[in-house]
Amino acid sequence: MHGKLKVGLEVHGYLNSGFKLFCNCRVDANAPPNTTICPVCTSQPGSKPMLPYRGALDKIVAIALMLGCRLNRRLLFQRKHYSWPDLPAGYQRTISGSYSFPVGVDGSFLGIGICDVHLEEDPARWDPETGFVDYNRSGYPLVEIVTNPEFVSSAQVRDWLKKLLTTLSYIKAITPDAGIKCDVNVSVGPEFKRVEIKNVNSLKAIVSAIDYESRVQLKAIGLGKQVLQETKAWDDRLQETVFMRAKEAAMDYMFIPEPDLPVITITEAYSKQIESSLPEKPHDKLERYVNDLGVERSDAEVISSDILLAGLFEKVCRNISPVFASRWFRKELLRVMNYLKKDVDELGFDESHITQLLALLVSRKISDETGRSLIEKLAEGPFDVDKFVKEENLEIISAEEDIGKLCDEVIRMSPQAVNDYRMGESRSLNFLVGQVVARTRGRADARIVREIILKKL
Helix, strand or coil, X not given: CCCCEXXXXXXXXXXXXXXXXXXXXXXXXXXXXXXXXXXXCCCCCCCCCCCCCHHHHHHHHHHHHHCCCEECXXXXXXXXXXXXXXXXXXXXXXXXXXXXCCCEEEEEECCEEEEEEEEEECCCEEXXXXXXXXXXXXXXXXXXXEECCCECCHHHHHHHHHHHHHHHHHCCCECCCCCEEEEEEEEXXXXXXCEEXXXXXXXXXXXXXXXXXXXXXXHHHHCCCCCCCEEEEEECCCCEEEEEEECCCHHHHCCEECCCCCCEECCHHHHHHHHHCCCCCHHHHHHHHXXXXXXXXXXXXXXXXXXXXXXXXXXXXXXXXXXXXXXXXXXXXXXXXXXHCCCHHXXXXXXXXXXXXXXXHHCCCCCXXXXXXXHHHHCCCCCCHHHHHHHCCCCCECCHHHHHHHHHHXXXXXXXXXXXXXXXXXXXXXXXXXXXXXXXXXXXXXXXHHHHHHXXX
């Protein structure tokens, strides 16, 4: 028996803190090489680290709490030793290792155990082809989230990571443009020897790496070979894992407590202050929308994926049916946002004006077509929707006699479309309906127009 797949993740992301971890240098991904540096982050002789930046501590504690972790009250930085050109000191400062107390432990997120959440500094950026080292990144604060090896498929990993990123976006914990990197630990029984695939930097690559490595291990086991515990890299061009080195143990890094930094105490008052500021988790929000508000799951998933969109939705739902509002939010509001490539806060949507618009649609005072055009106009700037509809005479034409006259006119002027419809071409009916709606500038209800044209044909 070959056993089943087991996958664990070490997820790395840049904390959205603004400053480096142990100095006053700003975090600026667009800065020219070696311009946001100082003696501390380049490890010049005699330089000493400052106390860790408070903003980074706030973010890492918030992440641990969002993932259901138990907080450690004493945080101790370690020196993790290894020799690499991007590490000028010869060691990395991290709250991990043999003697450490991670920020958070024993958590759980969507059914997967969180082993620990800890904070560390990023090394510099080294180009192995040119030998050039850019120290701008040296000292950036990093979060590392370590899961238990409880994933059983690459698809489960992909979906879990998407939801993790949504959750972290709710508290603006990580820099959105920088993305995440994962060290992916893959093992296939019966002995479950762990192969670590380092620095995989996209969801697509993570899935491909897991699938490829599991096939390699299953093939080896099938041939009676032993799976070795080793470290590999993912080659995106070859679409395969490649050997890097034998797997290190903790002792290889020679962890020692950082003598230049004191133990950091996490007080009860501090942790409660952070916890009180946390929003409702997106997956809890999704389930509440579905179970308590009756929203379709597909609509709820889209709306809950963006905390600003969800906040606007909940304000609108105080006066509008959540089911009705959710459909317009998912389809039309998202359409405008995607077209303009802007977020909700950038568009400046106001809940009172969105509520006005949806109320007109609910009462059938305006057509769906008019509603869509008004949402586009609201994206340009707020205005009184009720007043605008009256002034522009946009209220729906409900008199069947008036619509009937327009239908007669369109049918008379479109003999080819009428003939095509009678020959079985259903799209011709849509053409006729569109012509009538266009003549009313969207004021005629397309459903009513359709019914009248069908009767007349």
